Amino acid sequence: MSTTNTTRADLTVDAGATSLLRFATAGSVDDGKSxxxxxxxxxxxxxxxxxxxxxxxxxxxxxxxxxxxxxxxDGLRAEREQGITIDVAYRYFATPRRRFILADTPGHVQYxxxxxxxxxxAELAVxxxxxRNGVVEQxxxxxxxxxxxxxxxxxxxxxKMDLVDYQESVFAAIAEEFTAYAGSLGxxxxxxxxxxxxxxxxxxxxxxxxGDNVVTPSATMDWxxxxxxxxxxxxxxxxxxxSDDPARFPVQYVIRxxxxxxxxxxxxxxQIASGVLRVGDAVTVLPSGRTSTVEGIDALGQSxxxxxxxxxxxxxxxxxxxxxxxxxxxPAAAAPSxxxxxxxxxxxxxxxxxxxxxxxxxxxxxxxxKAIVKEIPSRLTLDDLSQHPAPGELVANDIGRIVxxxxxxxxLDAYADSRRTGSFLLIDPSDGTTLTAGMAGTAFAExxxxxxxxxxxxxxxxxx
Amino acid sequence: xxxxxxxxxxxxxxxxxxxxxxxxxxxxxxxxxxxxxxxERPVILFSGGKDSIVMLHLALKAFAPAPVxxxxxxxxxxxxxxxxxxxxDRTVARHGLRLHVASVQDxxxxxxxxxxxxxxxxxxxxxxxxxxxxxxxxxxxxxxxRRDEEKARAKERVFSLRDEFGGWDPRRQRPELWxxxxxxxxxxxxxxxxxxxxxxxxxxxxxxxxxxxxxPAIYYAHEREVFARSGMWLAPGEWGGPKDxxxxxxxxxxxxxxxxMSCTGAVESDADTIEAVIAEIAASRLTExxxxxxxxxxxxxxxxxxxxxxxx
Numbered sequence: 178m179s180t181t182n183t184t185r186a187d188l189t190v191d192a193g194a195t196s197l198l199r200f201a202t203a204g205s206v207d208d209g210k211s212x213x214x215x216x217x218x219x220x221x222x223x224x225x226x227x228x229x230x231x232x233x234x235x236x237x238x239x240x241x242x243x244x245x246x247x248x249x250x251d252g253l254r255a256e257r258e259q260g261i262t263i264d265v266a267y268r269y270f271a272t273p274r275r276r277f278i279l280a281d282t283p284g285h286v287q288y289x290x291x292x293x294x295x296x297x298x299a300e301l302a303v304x305x306x307x308x309r310n311g312v313v314e315q316x317x318x319x320x321x322x323x324x325x326x327x328x329x330x331x332x333x334x335x336x337k338m339d340l341v342d343y344q345e346s347v348f349a350a351i352a353e354e355f356t357a358y359a360g361s362l363g364x365x366x367x368x369x370x371x372x373x374x375x376x377x378x379x380x381x382x383x384x385x386x387x388g389d390n391v392v393t394p395s396a397t398m399d400w401x402x403x404x405x406x407x408x409x410x411x412x413x414x415x416x417x418x419x420s421d422d423p424a425r426f427p428v429q430y431v432i433r434x435x436x437x438x439x440x441x442x443x444x445x446x447x448q449i450a451s452g453v454l455r456v457g458d459a460v461t462v463l464p465s466g467r468t469s470t471v472e473g474i475d476a477l478g479q480s481x482x483x484x485x486x487x488x489x490x491x492x493x494x495x496x497x498x499x500x501x502x503x504x505x506x507x508p509a510a511a512a513p514s515x516x517x518x519x520x521x522x523x524x525x526x527x528x529x530x531x532x533x534x535x536x537x538x539x540x541x542x543x544x545x546x547k548a549i550v551k552e553i554p555s556r557l558t559l560d561d562l563s564q565h566p567a568p569g570e571l572v573a574n575d576i577g578r579i580v581x582x583x584x585x586x587x588x589l590d591a592y593a594d595s596r597r598t599g600s601f602l603l604i605d606p607s608d609g610t611t612l613t614a615g616m617a618g619t620a621f622a623e624x625x626x627x628x629x630x631x632x633x634x635x636x637x638x639x640x641x
Numbered sequence: 642x643x644x645x646x647x648x649x650x651x652x653x654x655x656x657x658x659x660x661x662x663x664x665x666x667x668x669x670x671x672x673x674x675x676x677x678x679x680x681e682r683p684v685i686l687f688s689g690g691k692d693s694i695v696m697l698h699l700a701l702k703a704f705a706p707a708p709v710x711x712x713x714x715x716x717x718x719x720x721x722x723x724x725x726x727x728x729x730d731r732t733v734a735r736h737g738l739r740l741h742v743a744s745v746q747d748x749x750x751x752x753x754x755x756x757x758x759x760x761x762x763x764x765x766x767x768x769x770x771x772x773x774x775x776x777x778x779x780x781x782x783x784x785x786x787r788r789d790e791e792k793a794r795a796k797e798r799v800f801s802l803r804d805e806f807g808g809w810d811p812r813r814q815r816p817e818l819w820x821x822x823x824x825x826x827x828x829x830x831x832x833x834x835x836x837x838x839x840x841x842x843x844x845x846x847x848x849x850x851x852x853x854x855x856x857p858a859i860y861y862a863h864e865r866e867v868f869a870r871s872g873m874w875l876a877p878g879e880w881g882g883p884k885d886x887x888x889x890x891x892x893x894x895x896x897x898x899x900x901x902m903s904c905t906g907a908v909e910s911d912a913d914t915i916e917a918v919i920a921e922i923a924a925s926r927l928t929e930x931x932x933x934x935x936x937x938x939x940x941x942x943x944x945x946x947x948x949x950x951x952x953x
Binding site: 477 | 657
């Protein structure tokens with residue numbers, strides 16, 4: 178399969194029936210991430226003439242001879258002035274097989290929260306490595322963030338192969354080291370053996386600058402028999418079988434027309450967070466615990482018998498029970514536990530710290546409740562997965578464990594079971610600042626990590 | 642070249658797969674419902690352009706069979722295409738909506754805004770917009786902006802907090818995690834909401850085709866008097882064209898965007914059906930804004946600078 182000859186015109190063919198892949202990129206400052214993204218956009222013919230002209234113009238103004246593809250992605254004044262990416266940007270491109278949403282996340286060491294942001298919605302993460310340097314601290318952080326956020330697939334893109342004479346041995350050593358590290362993250366069920374399609378991690382040797390194995394297969398690395406980056410993006414499975422998961426339906430809004438045409442209509446609008454819902458299913462409404470049966474499913478104006486994640490639908494229940502925004506509808510036989518004590522792994526994303534005793538708001542699915550931070554048992558160093566006990570506070574870009582007590586019960590799943598109903602935000606009630614990204618339940622680290630070595634201090638290796 | 646047979650294999654092989662249009666629709670509906678659930682006084686910015694028309698269509702579906710629980714707000718530059726105003730008024734009447742109009746002309750007449758030397762009114766929209774938001778105490782304002790339009794927009798959040806001056810600070814945006822949108826705001830602040838953030842121009846057109854959504858006729862090829870200025874075909878009008886030396890001629894044209902007549906150009910086209918329009922866009926080597934919007938060409942950061950001041 179080759180996409181090199183396709184044009185945007187091909188997209189018109191049955192274009193209503195392509196799938197969508199959301200993915201994120203991560204890489205250190207000099208790993209060539211902007212060049213890779215620029216090459217993906219450029220070689221897939223997603224950069225149009227006026228955009229390229231603008232880049233060429235801007236490059237000339239800066240005294241550069243060749244168009245700087247990084248300018249395609251650095252959209253803000255400050256970014257162009259400083260030549261760095263300071264914020265997540267979203268890019269869009271398409272091939273005849275798929276539509277892509279790329280969360281282009283900065284690799285700079287102080288912006289790990291941005292990688293967390295990009296990874297939170299990604300189905301795949303591309304981790305870039307400089308072939309000359311191999312797996313470095315930052316590589317391990319990126320892999321750990323991808324594992325922590327439960328990104329279903331990772332691509333290890335070993336870049337700058339042109340600078341190591343395209344040697345297979347260099348690539349193989351890096352791939353092996355990375356795979357071993359990924360294995361140590363201990364993400365259940367995310368093996369690195371067996372069927373390559375099921376692998377969590379796929380390693381690809383590339384040169385973003387020269388274009389090897391990004392969109393077109395490399396002419397110089399004939400020892401590599403795997404897909405190009407784009408081929409892999411086009412073929413990686415995006416849809417897990419939703420029938421494997423119990424249904425979760427956070428109620429967003431109650432629809433009651435109270436019109437002559439629909440005097441008694443009462444529907445619960447929401448997006449199915451996981452699983453499959455069918456007419457006739459016995460359901461429980463949480464946190465009240467009242468039970469009923471799904472009487473009807475309206476899928477944006479059309480009545481259906483079955484619906485699944487992530488469809489936005491409206492449910493009608495057989496019984497006239499009290500249901501409102503913030504409630505969760507789940508199968509009576511497989512409902513989540515309801516709790517006011519939340520243990521979670523978090524990434525602190527605000528510039529002000531999170532401290533023990535702090536009063537916050539917790540937003541979980543469609544429910545926002547008051548909460549208090551009871552404990553911060555540990556802070557994690559992603560480099561070596563070591564845990565530092567009782568740090569007292571978390572600062573920007575820290576990853577740690579917290580225990581939160583909420584003022585009202587939450588129907589909470591473990592993040593390992595559901596990225597949608599296991600995730601939450603902590604919000605500062607005074608001004609609405611988003612403080613912390615939370616993932617309920619046990620993180621990968623607890624299963625594998627050792628305590629931090631004696632004498633570990635706060636100085637180095639923390640500020641990602 | 643990929644074969645046609647492989648195009649939908651993702652969808653054929655998995656009964657639960659959603660097409661990209663279904664996924665985008667589902668996400669946008671989720672965003673509309675979040676706003677309905679969390680805000681007191683939301684409003685949909687409605688220009689009669691295709692993006693705002695798609696927004697309204699999504700809102701109608703999101704709350705069916707109940708009516709859309711939001712009013713519409715049109716920032717009227719005074720230089721609108723008559724076909725678009727007609728479409729606006731018919732749409733409002735058909736769906737029983739409430740329409741607020743913020744008029745640039747009124748501000749000019751009262752001396753609160755001054756006409757620019759180039760006659761372009763697009764940049765003047767910000768003042769009436771912010772005035773309408775303040776007077777009506779709107780706390781959430783839906784816009785049809787898409788991140789694929791422009792590189793500053795690529796940095797825009799789905800929920801974008803604006804200060805009491807309507808300003809956007811790209812360095813102080815809230816991170817947007819999972820589908821958990823944080824709409825908290827203080828009195829005087831408001832949130833701009835972009836349900837079409839993840840849509841591209843082509844997605845919008847494909848969705849219009851799939852849903853059989855009616856558009857103002859100027860989106861389809863028609864014969865029209867136009868004149869050339871700055872590499873664009875502009876329509877004549879009281880706004881200030883044509884000037885001396887600019888010659889009116891009849892051309893077969895259509896519009897890719899709809900905005901103020903003074904800065905929205907037509908493209909030569911014979912695409913008079915939606916299928917032909919989609920084919921034309923897919924083959925185009927120019928972006929929508931690059932082809933037809935003069936105001937984005939003013940500087941490398943024109944859009945970012947206007948957004949900082951409160952523009953959409």
